[in-house]
Structure formats: structure tokens, C-alpha cells
Amino acid sequence: MHDKHLYEYAVIRLVPQVEREEFFNVGVVLYCKRPRFIGMRFQLDAKKLEAFCPELDVEQVQKNLEAFKAICTGAQNGGPIAQLEPAERFRWLTATRSSVIQTSKTHPGFSVDLEATLECLFTELVV
Numbered sequence: 001m002h003d004k005h006l007y008e009y010a011v012i013r014l015v016p017q018v019e020r021e022e023f024f025n026v027g028v029v030l031y032c033k034r035p036r037f038i039g040m041r042f043q044l045d046a047k048k049l050e051a052f053c054p055e056l057d058v059e060q061v062q063k064n065l066e067a068f069k070a071i072c073t074g075a076q077n078g079g080p081i082a083q084l085e086p087a088e089r090f091r092w093l094t095a096t097r098s099s100v101i102q103t104s105k106t107h108p109g110f111s112v113d114l115e116a117t118l119e120c121l122f123t124e125l126v127v
Contacts, residue, residue, distance in 0.1 A: 002112040007032040009118075010094045010103040011125050012042055012068070014061065016053030018098050024048055025126045026065065029072055029103065030118045031090035037114045038086040040072040041122040056100070064101055068093065 012027035027042025042065050046058045070078035071089055081092050094103045111117035 004110040004112055005032045005034055005037075005114060007037075007109055007111055007114060007117065008090070008106045009109065009121055010106045012040070012065075013102045013104065014044070014049065014052075015100055015102050016049065016056050018100065022052065023102065024052065026101075027068075028118060028121045028125060029090065029093055030114065030121065031086060032111075032114055033087060035114070036086050038072055038074075038090055039115065039118045040069050041118060041126070042069065043122075043126060061100065068101060 007030055009028055009030040011025050012029060013023040014026045015021065015023040024045075026044055027040060029038070029040045031038045044058070044062055044065060049056060049058055049061065067078070069075075071082045072093060074082050074086070074089065076082075081089060084092070094106055096102075109117065
């Protein structure tokens with residue numbers, strides 16, 4: 001029998017004009033303490049971004065999402081935050097902020113396969 005892992009996840013949102021509070025989902029970040037798992041999937045829909053906010057630079061938003069992923073994965077090029085423990089990185093990534101890239105509140109769940117759960121959440125909430 002496989003162990004069920006308690007995990008937390010947040011939806012990654014793109015808020016092109018923060019003052020309008022309109023957003024669309026671009027990804028999911030998932031964290032699980034016991035196996036020290038943290039993962040992220042994202043997909044930027046350039047046409048949707050153009051419809052929401054034509055003056056926003058798609059390439060810059062893509063770079064910002066890549067930086068978010070570098071922090072998530074603990075990449076060497078992710079800066080000092082990326083060098084923190086997975087729990088600290090998850091908390092930093094999901095902290096409330098007023099920027100173009102934001103996350104939802106965190107939500108819990110149980111999973112026997114964290115990678116499959118991340119993929120399922122991404123498909124259900126983003127694609």
C-alpha cells in the first residue's frame with residue numbers, strides 16, 4: 001500500500017493590472033513536507049495576456065515566471081531565496097503580494113503520487 005502524503009498547493013495567477021484585480025490562472029505550485037517535495041507547472045497564454053493587457057510585455061512576464069520556477073526548484077540561478085529549504089521557498093512563493101504574479105490561498109490535499117497530483121491540478125485549474 002502506498003503512503004498518502006498531505007500536501008499544500010496554490011494556483012499561480014497573472015494579474016496584468018493589479019488595481020483592477022482581474023486575473024487568470026497560469027500555473028500551480030505544490031509542496032509536501034515529508035518527502036521535501038516542491039514542484040511547479042506553468043503555461044503562459046500570450047493571446048489571453050494580450051486580451052487582458054496589451055501593454056504588458058509577454059517576454060518579461062515569461063522571464064518572471066521562469067524566475068518563480070527557479071526559486072521553486074532551488075536552482076543555482078534562482079538567487080538567495082532558491083537556496084532556502086523547500087518549506088521556506090513555498091511560503092515565500094505563496095506569500096500575499098501586490099504584483100503581476102500572485103498566488104491563491106493555499107489548499108490542502110492527500111496524494112500517493114505528488115507528480116501526478118501536480119499534473120492533475122495543473123490540467124484542472126490552468127489548461
